[in-house]
Amino acid sequence: MLATGCIVILASVPPVSRDALIHHLAVPKMYLRHGGLYEIASMHFSYFPMNMDLLYLVPLYFKIDIAAKYVHFLFALFCAGLIYRYLRQTLNRNYGLLGALFFLTLPVIVKLSVTVYVDLGLIFFSWASLYLIIQWHDAGFPPRRLILAGIACGLALGTKYNGLLLLPILGTLIPILYASEKNRAVFHENFRLRYKNAFAGLGWSAIFIVIALILFSPWMIRNMVWKGNPVYPLYNSVFNPPAQPVFSETVEKEETPAKNAFWMRRHVYKESFWQTLSIPVRAFFQGQDDNPRYFDGRLNPFLLLLSLAAFIRARQPCFPAFTTHRTVLALFALLFILFVLFQTDFRIRYMGPAIPPLVVLSVFGIRNLSDLASRQTGAIKKAGQAAVTAVVLLALFLNGHYVYSQFSHIRPQDYLSGAVDRGAYISRFRREYPVIAHANKVLPADARVLCLSIGDRTYYLDRDLHLAEDFYDKTGGRYSEADVINKLTRYNTTHVIIDRGVLFDWLRTLPTEDRAVFLNVFKNNTRVLYEENNVLLLELALQ
Structure with a gap:
């Protein structure tokens, strides 16, 4: 209970984690503004599977984004509960409680539990799938448990692309478990029955994979319709191979x-x-x-x-x-x-x-x-038991020390006590926030904002927005003012938010003539409306 209480307190501050502001909250918020799911072409991460992200629509709808952290943390609690159940069944209740506590207080789990990511959902669904496969084996291979394992695996696939690794791993373990158990009492000379069991195991594996893919299929269908690639942006060169360039006989192709x-x-x-x-x-x-x-x-x-x-x-x-x-x-x-x-x-x-x-x-x-x-006996036995206890306490101490250290980093007491308001708290961690907050106050409702060089952290912007992920790419092997202006205005842009420090750091790496292209575009076609922390809010004023 103490560990859970500490994590809840640490989570009770406005979201500032990188991927939450880029993706896990930003995209669902855009869906709410639009009234449903739609293609966001400028954001490649909007094509990721979104089982967990869709859950965040509920707290976002009620404008309590902090609650999205609690939703994510729930999956850590679910996973801890399943670890407890497994260890209670195989060992005893005390070992189950120890396993659940060790899991919940691991530094990476604590870190994820106080952020709006999706990894805890993936961890829970993958563990549920593995747990059900083990139960399927122990119970004599009832189909129901394998079907449930396939459903859990499919939910994992629809949570994060890393879940795709589950298919080859679990898909291989299933026939091995089935064939090894069924062939345990079969004579080695009975090749026919042994092969039959092996192929039956492959059949169970195929059923598992098909069920998982069915659960994952809505995201594959969406991406196939939008991008011609069911797992976009993964393996895009396979599903959408680029046209083969024509090389002259005197030009060698550069190997990357x-x-x-x-x-x-x-x-x-x-x-x-x-x-x-x-x-x-x-x-x-x-x-x-x-x-x-x-x-x-x-x-x-x-x-x-x-x-x-x-x-x-x-x-x-x-x-x-x-x-x-x-x-x-x-x-x-x-x-x-x-x-x-x-x-x-x-x-x-x-x-x-x-x-x-x-x-x-x-x-x-x-x-x-x-x-x-x-x-052991006597003093050796007592020393050994004391050593085991010391190891367990040391392991839990390391976890507890990490939890304690997070209070110094996150400083929830400042926000919860009212000493720091929401805007000031976010600004501590995200220096672009004051400019975004100003844009929310002064920009017209129909403004369309291009966000450049702010790490794609767009969640707090309350206007239609887009990214230009190719803004700094050369077109036709060169930079030109016309091309840069075209990228600026591609989505009917009216305003730009840009981190000047990041822009200038990049410009210093360019030759003088290329640097001049960007400097001229911004000098001649934009007007500064607001600046803070070296982040600018610009209005497009095209000549």
Whole structure:
């Protein structure tokens, strides 16, 4: 209850997290203004699946956006409840409570619980799907539980594209679980029956995948209609291959290296191949919030160390199917983390679906250590039990210290006490907010605002808005004033909000003649209405 209360307090401030202002609140707010879902061509992230984002329509409709954080946090509570249920069934109530508490207070879970993201929904649905598959195995393969697992997986796919990783992982585990269990009592020489069971397992896997895809299909159909790509913007070059350019015999095509995780780590962060390969271990020890180099989040080292302790040989298994459960949980977590490793860049929240299995394995590890200590006698036994208790307390202390540190960073007491009003609180974290607030006061209701170089954080703007993601791209291999003006006015733009510092930092990287193109466009075609924190509100005044 204390952990839940602390998280609720930390969440009770206006949303300022990056992706909430870019996407998870901004797009639903635009849907409300429009009166329904519609294509927002200037925002590629508006094509992402939005199961969780649609839930945020309710608090936004009633203008209580802080409540969207509570909605997100609910899925952490649901996941903790399912972890408790699983551990209570397999071990006992005390271990279940320990697992739920460990999960809820993990730094990355706390961080997500006080933001309006969607990752907690993905974590819950993926864990529910895995949990139901394990139950399906233990109960003798009743179809109902596999169908429910497929539904949970489909909801995960419709929450975030990272959920697509569930299909190959769970789709592979299902036939392995089915065939291994069915063939346990079959003679090795009976190849016909063994193959029959293997193909039956593949059939169950196909049913699971089809159910998941049916649940995911509304988002695929939407993107297929709008973009000709069911998973836009992923794999767009596959679904919408660009026209092949014609090269003369004397011109060589420039090869662009694939920017995978290893390329990013080598060229952006100057890490060696072995450093990159060790990320699945480093993430548990080196994570830092808001630092992409260190995975943009924090875990707890004991989440890894105690999970490894689950593989200590115990005097007797925790429960009859312990070995199978342990293997399935470990395989799922390992495969998911490895899949994430090979994405463009590694973020701890991207590996979120691996966290509940690791929490369960950690509790198994605690149980194994306790069992190992109980085998001893006399002073060794007491010392061993004390050591296990100390490890558990230290692990929870690290989590508790992170929760405590968030009060210094988020400072909810300032807002909740009334010492700082809503606008001042948001301005602490988002320097573009004063200009956005001014635009909401002075711009006409029919204004159309282009937001440039403010990190796409548009949620607080109460006017029709759009982005120009290609604004700084060359057209035809060059910059021209006509092209820049065309991009400025593409959506009948009347006003522009731009961060001058970001713009000038970028302009300094250009040759003088290219720099002059942009400076002339803004000098001759805009008028400054307001400026604060180096962010400008401009009115278009085309010559």
